[in-house]
Amino acid sequence: MIIVVAFLAIVIGIAAWWLSTQRIMSKPWLEIGVIDEPPGARPLPTAKIGLGVFLAVAGVLFALSISAYSMRLQAADWWPLPVPRLLWFNTGLLILASAALEWTKAQSRHANLDAVRFGLISAGVLTLAFVIGQLVVWRELVGEGYFLASNPANAFFYLMTGLHGLHVLGGLVALARVTSRAFSADEVGGERGGLRLGLELCAIYWHFLLVVWLVLFALIAGWAGDFIEICRQALS
Amino acid sequence: MVDVPLGAAGVPPAEVEDVELYHPKSWLTHYVFSQDAKIIAVQYSVTALSIGLVALMLSWLMRLQLAFPGALSFIDADAYYQLITMHGMMMVVYVLTALFLGGFGNYLIPLMLGARDMVFPYANMLSFWFYLLAVVVLFASFAVPGGPTGAGWTLYPPQAITAGTPGLAWGIIMMLVSLMIFIVGFTMGGLNYVVTVLQGRTRGMTLMRMPLTVWGIFTASVMALLAFPALFVGCVMMLFDRLLGTSFFMPEIIEQGTRLPYGGGSPILFQHLFWFFGHPEVYIVALPAFGIVSDLISVHARRNIFGYRMMVWAIVAIGALSFVVWAHHMYVSGMNPYFGFFFATTTLIIAIPTAIKVYNWVLTLWRGDIHLTVPMLFALAFIVTFVNGGLTGLFLGNVVVDVPLSDTMFVVAHFHMVMGVAPILVIFGAIYHWYPKVTGRLLSVPLGQFHFWVTFLGAYLIFFPMHYLGLMGVPRRYYEMGEIAIYPQSAHDLNIFITVMALLVGAAQLAFVFNLIWSLRHGREAGGNPWRACSLEWQTPVTPPPHGNFGKELPIVYRWAYDYHVPGAPEDFIPQNQPPLAGEMASRTP
Numbered sequence: 001m002i003i004v005v006a007f008l009a010i011v012i013g014i015a016a017w018w019l020s021t022q023r024i025m026s027k028p029w030l031e032i033g034v035i036d037e038p039p040g041a042r043p044l045p046t047a048k049i050g051l052g053v054f055l056a057v058a059g060v061l062f063a064l065s066i067s068a069y070s071m072r073l074q075a076a077d078w079w080p081l082p083v084p085r086l087l088w089f090n091t092g093l094l095i096l097a098s099a100a101l102e103w104t105k106a107q108s109r110h111a112n113l114d115a116v117r118f119g120l121i122s123a124g125v126l127t128l129a130f131v132i133g134q135l136v137v138w139r140e141l142v143g144e145g146y147f148l149a150s151n152p153a154n155a156f157f158y159l160m161t162g163l164h165g166l167h168v169l170g171g172l173v174a175l176a177r178v179t180s181r182a183f184s185a186d187e188v189g190g191e192r193g194g195l196r197l198g199l200e201l202c203a204i205y206w207h208f209l210l211v212v213w214l215v216l217f218a219l220i221a222g223w224a225g226d227f228i229e230i231c232r233q234a235l236s
Numbered sequence: 237m238v239d240v241p242l243g244a245a246g247v248p249p250a251e252v253e254d255v256e257l258y259h260p261k262s263w264l265t266h267y268v269f270s271q272d273a274k275i276i277a278v279q280y281s282v283t284a285l286s287i288g289l290v291a292l293m294l295s296w297l298m299r300l301q302l303a304f305p306g307a308l309s310f311i312d313a314d315a316y317y318q319l320i321t322m323h324g325m326m327m328v329v330y331v332l333t334a335l336f337l338g339g340f341g342n343y344l345i346p347l348m349l350g351a352r353d354m355v356f357p358y359a360n361m362l363s364f365w366f367y368l369l370a371v372v373v374l375f376a377s378f379a380v381p382g383g384p385t386g387a388g389w390t391l392y393p394p395q396a397i398t399a400g401t402p403g404l405a406w407g408i409i410m411m412l413v414s415l416m417i418f419i420v421g422f423t424m425g426g427l428n429y430v431v432t433v434l435q436g437r438t439r440g441m442t443l444m445r446m447p448l449t450v451w452g453i454f455t456a457s458v459m460a461l462l463a464f465p466a467l468f469v470g471c472v473m474m475l476f477d478r479l480l481g482t483s484f485f486m487p488e489i490i491e492q493g494t495r496l497p498y499g500g501g502s503p504i505l506f507q508h509l510f511w512f513f514g515h516p517e518v519y520i521v522a523l524p525a526f527g528i529v530s531d532l533i534s535v536h537a538r539r540n541i542f543g544y545r546m547m548v549w550a551i552v553a554i555g556a557l558s559f560v561v562w563a564h565h566m567y568v569s570g571m572n573p574y575f576g577f578f579f580a581t582t583t584l585i586i587a588i589p590t591a592i593k594v595y596n597w598v599l600t601l602w603r604g605d606i607h608l609t610v611p612m613l614f615a616l617a618f619i620v621t622f623v624n625g626g627l628t629g630l631f632l633g634n635v636v637v638d639v640p641l642s643d644t645m646f647v648v649a650h651f652h653m654v655m656g657v658a659p660i661l662v663i664f665g666a667i668y669h670w671y672p673k674v675t676g677r678l679l680s681v682p683l684g685q686f687h688f689w690v691t692f693l694g695a696y697l698i699f700f701p702m703h704y705l706g707l708m709g710v711p712r713r714y715y716e717m718g719e720i721a722i723y724p725q726s727a728h729d730l731n732i733f734i735t736v737m738a739l740l741v742g743a744a745q746l747a748f749v750f751n752l753i754w755s756l757r758h759g760r761e762a763g764g765n766p767w768r769a770c771s772l773e774w775q776t777p778v779t780p781p782p783h784g785n786f787g788k789e790l791p792i793v794y795r796w797a798y799d800y801h802v803p804g805a806p807e808d809f810i811p812q813n814q815p816p817l818a819g820e821m822a823s824r825t826p
Contacts, residue, residue, distance in 0.1 A: 001508050005560065008462060012556050015458070019552065022443045028544060028796035032816045034440040046355045046435045053430050053461065057423060061465040064512070068469065068484070068505055077500045149481035152500055159476065159484075 002231075003070060007063035011056050051201050055208050058167060062212050065163060069156050069219060070228045080153050083221045084140055090133035091217055097126035098210045101203040108196050113187060116199070120179040123206070127172055134165055160216050164209070171205050178202055257784055258357055269365075271357035272783050273342045276364050278674065280338035283368060284331050289749070291326040292742050294319045303735035305716040314402035316715040317386030321403075322374075324389025325411070328517065329418060330374065332659055334367060336524040337422070337460065340666060341429045341453045343674070347773035348450050350438030350791045350813075352784045355431050359424040366421025370414045377403070377410035385411045388713065390514070393485035393506050397478045398496070408478060412471040419464045419471075429457040438772075440793035444548065445812070447771045447797040448541065451548055452527020455555040456520045462559070463516035470509035477501065504569055511562035518655050519558040523551055525662040526593055529615045531797075532665050533597055535769045536612035537604030538808055540798035543596040550589035557586045567635050568642045576635040583633035587626070594623060605801070605808075609767075610684035614665030617692045618658050625654025628703065643713065646706025649699045657695040664691070664748070671752075672766045673773055676780050677759030683751040687744060694741030701730045768809050771797040775811050 023035075072078065104119025138158065148158050178198040185195050260266040270276060298319045301311045311319070342360070346353055354360045377384040385403035387396035395401050396408055403411075433446070433454045446454075473484040477498070485506045486498035534541045541547060563571065563579040597619050606612065628650040632638045641647060664687070672678050708727055710717075717723065765774040777787040791813035799810040805817060 001512065004466075004512070008559055011462065012559075016556075019443075024444060024545070024548065026442075026444050026545075028442075028444045029540060029798070032795050032820060034792060034794060035442050035445075036439070043435070046431060049434055050356060050427055050431045053427055054423075057427075057461045057465060060462050061469060064466050064469045064509065068473070068509065071505055071508075072484075072502065075500060075502075148476075149483070149497070152483060155476065155482035155484060159473065159482075163472075 001067050001071070003067040004060065004063040007059060011059070045197055047197060047201060048204075051204060055205070058208070059212075061163070062160075062216070065156075065160050066215070066219065069160070072152050072156065073228065075152070077151070078153050079151050080222055081141065081146055081151075081157055081220070082144075084137050086133055086137050086140065087217065087220075090130050090137065091213065093126050093130040093133060094210050094213055097123045097130065098203075098206045100126060101199070101206050105199055105203050108199050111187065113182070113185070116195075117179075117182050120175065120182055120199070123202075124172065124175050124179060127168060127175070127206075131165055131168055131172075134161055137161075157220055160220075164213055164216060167212075168209055171202070171209060174198075174205070175202050257352055260783070269361060271353070271361045273346050273354045273357070273360060274674075274781065274783075274785075276360055277339050277342035279364050280334055280342060280367065281340075283371060284335040284339060287326050287371060288331040288335075289745070291323050291331060292745065294323040294326075296739060296742055298323065299735040299738045301715065303732040313715045314383075314386055317388070317713075318384050318402050318407070320713065321386050321388055321391075321411075322378075322384050325415075326374070327656065328389060328521075329415070330371060332521045332655070332663075333422070333460065333517070335663055336521060336659070337429060337453060337457055338364065338367060338425055340449070340524060340528065340670075341425070341457065343670065344449055344773060345429055345432050345453060346436065347673075347776070347781065347785055348447050348771055348797075349433065349436055349441055350772045350786065350793060351432060351436035352786070352790070354428040355436055356424075356428050360428045363421045363425030363428070366417055366424065370418035370421060373410055373414040373417060377407045377414070380406035380410065382406055387411075390510055391474070391506075392510075393474060393477065393501075393503050394487060394489060394498075397474065397486070398489060399491060409475065412475045412478075416468060416471050416475075419468045422460060422464060426457045426461045429453060430461065438790045438793060441772075441812075444545070445793055445796045447527070448530040448544070448547055448551070449524070449527040451551050452523040452525070452530075455551050456523040459516045459523070459555050459558065460520045463513045463520065465513075466509045467513035470506055470513070473509075474506065504566075504571075507566050507569055508562070511565045512559075514565060515562040516558045518651075519554055521655055521659050523555060525618065525659045526551060528662050528666045529618050530593075530597065530600075531771070532611050532615040532662075532669055533600050534798050534800065535669075535767050536609050536615070537601050537606045538800045539600055539604040540800055541596070542599040542602075543592075544796065544798065546592055547596055550592045553589040554586060557582060557589070561586060564633055564638075567638045573635075580633055580635050584630065587630060587633075590626060594619065594626075609668075610679070610681060610688060611665040611669035611767075613685070613688045613692075614661045614668065617688070618661045618665065621653055621661060621692075621695070622658040625650060625652075625658055629654055641706060643711055644706040645702045645710045645712055648712045649702035649706060652699050652702075657699065661692070661695075664688070667752075669767065670773075671755070672762030672779075673776075674780055675756055675759070676762055677755050678762045678766060679751050679755045679759060683747050687748045687751065690744040690747075691741060694737055694744065697737040698734050698741065701734055705730060768807070770795075770799050770809050770811050772812050775813055 100119050100123040104116050104123065107115035107119055138161070141154075141157075146154050148155055178195065181195050181198060258271045260270065260272075265271075267275060270279075297308065297311060298316065300308055301316055342354070345351075374384075382403050382405040385391070385396065385401070385407035387401050387403070387408060391408070391411070397404065401408075433450060437443075437446075473482075476482040477484050477486050481497055483498045483501035485503050486496075486501040487503065488499040489496045530541050530547060561579055561582045563575055564583045567576055567579075601616075628646070632641060632647065632650055668679050668684055705727055706712075708723060710723060710727055762779070764776065764779045767774070772791055772793070773781075775791060776785060793812050794815050795810065795812055797812055799805075799812075801808050802810055802820075804819065810817070
């Protein structure tokens with residue numbers, strides 16, 4: 001559970017830092033009059049903050065699964081799965097998708113609508129390929145006899161890749177909406193900047209999914225296991 | 237005087253971007269699939285209160301079995317465990333969490349902050365419908381073969397999904413699915429509550445000017461967002477264990493000579509996940525109650541809240557600390573004694589900010605102009621009850637005291653006092669307080685007083701004796717004492733007494749339900765601000781507030797929410813949106 005507590009400590013740390021900028025030392029009973037936000041502090045768009053809070057929630061979800069994984073890892077009956085070659089390819093796809101969205105974001109700043117459309121479509125295709133790739137990995141493993149219930153390592157593998165995959169699918173829904181908006185819009189900055197904002201949110205979410213995937217992949221491949229072991233020994 | 241840029245009388249209207257409201261087109265989108273936070277709040281509250289009544293009746297049946305074993309033929313051991321499970325789960329998750337965050341959160345956050353609505357109204361609407369779906373699934377489990385699960389509200393594996401526990405076939409699956417739906421729905425609502433506080437405040441409403449109610453609900457929402465995923469992960473894993481044969485939580489089990497296909501799972505892992513959610517859950521319920529009670533006391537004692545800053549810090553500190561105390565629910569799980577020591581220490585530390593809050597409530601009352609209105613009665617009763625329940629919490633927080641008391645009626649008495657009765661008292665107080673804003677009419681006072689005294693005294697008559705039963709060693713979760721009935725006759729008599737009281741108090745809630753319905757038509761007209769309170773929800777131009785809450789322009793906030801009895805002011809309260817009065821600046825020097 002140390003992992004999830006550490007993750008929460010980071011979240012709480014960010015919250016504490018933010019609170020410390022909110023005049024929590026003020027004495028409201030002595031203050032009369034309008035208090036405005038300090039000039040120059042441009043408020044973030046609401047949707048972006050909403051996404052940030054959601055990422056904290058999703059982050060806890062993954063931190064908890066990783067916590068559970070690392071607790072279970074120590075038992076003697078844990079036989080790690082082989083790492084299918086395809087997982088490397090899938091990882092590459094997800095990195096490309098993330099990079100594609102970042103590139104699209106840069107293009108949207110230059111108001112290059114065609115490039116934005118192209119970037120969105122390619123990110124979508126790459127991500128879809130990632131999801132299909134993951135499903136192929138599942139089939140391969142099942143074909144080789146690594147069933148969900150035959151070993152805890154397998155169960156955790158399917159559970160964590162499944163959870164991640166569902167989050168990717170959810171992201172694809174959002175991406176589809178942004179893409180359709182890009183194809184109906186006449187210019188990038190139209191609709192009160194809705195397209196640009198949606199693009200930015202998608203990019204953030206994709207980077208998050210990529211980081212989560214890299215951590216999960218490291219765990220599955222067994223490198224993180226050694227790391228956890230070292231941490232555990234350092235603690236005890 | 238702190239240097240604050242002064243808003244003159246003619247300040248320009250709020251610079252907060254006015255949101256574009258969704259405009260309902262038909263009766264259906266207006267009242268049923270509504271995106272208005274106030275309607276969603278009423279939907280949440282009515283649903284949660286109805287479930288509360290059902291859960292109350294389940295507890296009646298349990299009490300009848302405990303007092304008169306075998307008197308009701310349809311309650312066998314299986315049924316008893318199903319009653320326990322459903323009563324606990326309904327009350328904790330589907331009543332208290334939903335009512336405080338979904339009900340009060342939705343109603344009060346936008347109004348108190350001077351916002352037109354929540355920031356994501358569509359997700360807000362979905363949140364309620366997910367909640368309702370979760371409730372439907374939960375209740376459907378009464379109708380499936382084998383009935384609902386009887387695993388206890390903690391759903392501990394392995395017994396939750398092994399033979400012998402009622403509801404193995406369907407009940408447990410429905411329960412897990414229902415919880416997962418609830419969590420998804422709550423996440424949508426919770427995002428709304430948090431982001432609305434961050435983004436939706438009107439001009440001048442700084443964080444440190446928010447009423448404590450909003451602080452409580454805000455912090456609790458953040459906690460719930462971070463804690464519910466633990467339950468979600470636990471539910472998913474157990475569902476895998478039950479349906480797909482994995483062994484996340486299931487150790488090797490030999491059942492009547494045959495070895496089950498499970499092996500190697502860790503039941504303790506589930507306990508960690510469950511209580512990582514379960515302990516913050518206590519404060520998810522308690523913090524909104526703290527906040528609401530602070531406001532009720534301040535308004536009805538006509539006095540500013542004592543130590544506002546301290547109250548805010550205490551709420552935040554409790555919220556953060558509550559994430560590192562979960563293992564005090566697991567002292568008897570065989571964990572490393574050093575862990576027990578750590579968790580006992582953090583548990584006792586959390587008593588400090590909590591005690592600060594209690595002192596501040598009492599100091600707010602000190603020399604206040606106390607009006608014993610019905611909401612105030614409930615608020616005062618909350619303080620007493622919370623202190624009572626909190627003190628036994630200190631007992632149980634110590635490992636050496638907890639081990640002998642674990643799984644006795646003492647624990648039942650403790651948590652019913654601290655997170656059953658205490659928050660329910662606040663809920664009642666809050667409903668009596670805000671009902672006039674929701675409906676435009678006051679609840680009947682004589683009925684309210686009757687309801688209060690029976691509920692308050694009755695709750696003590698029910699739960700105080702349980703402490704004694706617990707100290708005698710009477711275990712919880714036992715359907716009857718049977719052959720091991722080594723307890724004196726007095727314990728049995730006490731059980732009968734408790735049951736009679738439970739029946740009476742439960743029946744008295746009908747007075748409350750009747751009051752709610754009757755006053756809708758026949759209550760006294762309340763006007764916009766019957767309690768002469770400062771916070772923004774009482775300053776709406778129209779009562780009950782229409783869609784969009786405030787008139788053409790959003791209010792501008794010039795002061796905090798507790799300006800009662802300000803010397804030199806024309807009235808004994810100054811609303812938050814009242815521009816500075818002549819000479820007021822000079823009188824407020826530190």
